[in-house]
Amino acid sequence: MPGIRPQSRGVRTDLLGIYLNDHLAGATVGAGRSVFAARSHRDPPFAEPLRDLAGEIGEDRASLLRIMRSLGVPERRYKVAASGAAERLGRLKSNGRLFRRSPLTLVIELEFLRLGVKGKELGWRTLRALAEADDRLDEQELDGLIARAERQMSTLEELRVRAVQDVLLTG
Numbered sequence: 001m002p003g004i005r006p007q008s009r010g011v012r013t014d015l016l017g018i019y020l021n022d023h024l025a026g027a028t029v030g031a032g033r034s035v036f037a038a039r040s041h042r043d044p045p046f047a048e049p050l051r052d053l054a055g056e057i058g059e060d061r062a063s064l065l066r067i068m069r070s071l072g073v074p075e076r077r078y079k080v081a082a083s084g085a086a087e088r089l090g091r092l093k094s095n096g097r098l099f100r101r102s103p104l105t106l107v108i109e110l111e112f113l114r115l116g117v118k119g120k121e122l123g124w125r126t127l128r129a130l131a132e133a134d135d136r137l138d139e140q141e142l143d144g145l146i147a148r149a150e151r152q153m154s155t156l157e158e159l160r161v162r163a164v165q166d167v168l169l170t171g
Helices: 015-038 044-073 077-090 104-131 139-168
Strands: none
Touching: 015 044, 015 104, 015 139, 044 139, 104 139
8 A cells, every 4th residue: 555664574572582592502402412522532533523513512602692692682591501401411311331331322412413503503594584674683693603503514414424334333
């Protein structure tokens, strides 16, 4: 209709706050698990890539916190604390061995990390879609975070396939 301007669309900060705090909880789990995996696996084909990934995953968590601050979204410390505790408890799961790590642990950890990185990538993509409606979100930064998540998934998949072959194939 002439004379009627389309309504501008704004970001629902109440729901975005919940969403970002849920991603922060996941990032806390991922950061803790990636450091644990990097310290636990010293085999040459796994050690360096896992150390590099742990560093990047920690940096990504810091990026999420920075983005949350720029949006005025407060960190819900109870979610972060609960997710950190859950990650540490997850280390106690049964693995078929009583006093030492199962060879299968590496495969499971790599799958877990890959799932987490995929979730992180989707979170960055969500923010990227919102960047067009909210100039507090830096499109270039988000594009870089998306690309890094894609590289991380590729690295994790290469490591996972190698671990599957090492652990589950005989001869």
